[in-house]
Amino acid sequence: MSGAQSWMLYGAAGHTGALIAQHARQGGHQPVLAGRNAAAVAALAERLDLPHRAVRLDDPAALSAALDGVELVLNAAGPFLRTAAPLAEACLAAGAHYIDIGNELQVFLALYDLDQRAQGAGVTIMPRCRVRRCCHQLPGPVRQRRSRRRAAPRSRRPGRRRPARPRHRGIRASEPPLRRLDPPGRPPAPLPARLRNHSDPPPRRAMPRHALPHR
Secondary structure (H helix, E strand, C coil): CCCCCCCCCCCCCCHHHHHHHHHHHHCCCCCCEECCCCCHHHHHHHHHHCCCCCCCCCCCHHHHHHHHCCCCCEECCCCCHHHHHHHHHHHHHHHCEEEEECCCCHHHHHHHHHHHHHHHHHCCCCHHHHHHHHHHHCCCHHHHHHHHHCCCCCHHHHHHCCCCCCCCCCCCCCCCCCCCCCCCCCCCCCCCCCHCCCCCCCCCCCCCCCCCCCC
């Protein structure tokens, strides 16, 4: 970027927009913070010592004036179904490039319809999915930072180790059958009725002596 106010962050008062503004300020950039909430944008701009402009997307004249001297607009204001199209149209009219952080199919199709006009005006209109693809194709610092971040192992607390998960071991045909653990010479204890298998024969009940059968 050529100038100190060469790109604008629209939607800076939101949660994601504020994070982008902070990282941009720490990286030495000075974006123009913009949004429809004038008080919130002004408070964030004062805290980060950045220029700001309050503008609504339903006012084309004010939006065109706000884009004066801006070379690129980063849209972080949702819902993008309402903000992407008018802001991209304003960027086309002002000759500024447009990118956003949205990932919605309808927004991508709406911006794709502006491709021929953007090529004729020498303007780049790039939604988030295209930005990610370009970052993957870059061999420079952006790609290297992403690779190092993925390759870095997760830090664990010292002295704590995860218990090993027991592996399920099935019974193979070559393994010997299970042996009973009853002491030798003693018959196994009878199982209660509720624990018996359905295939087991019913237990024999001893007949009392006084209940002799009639002959």
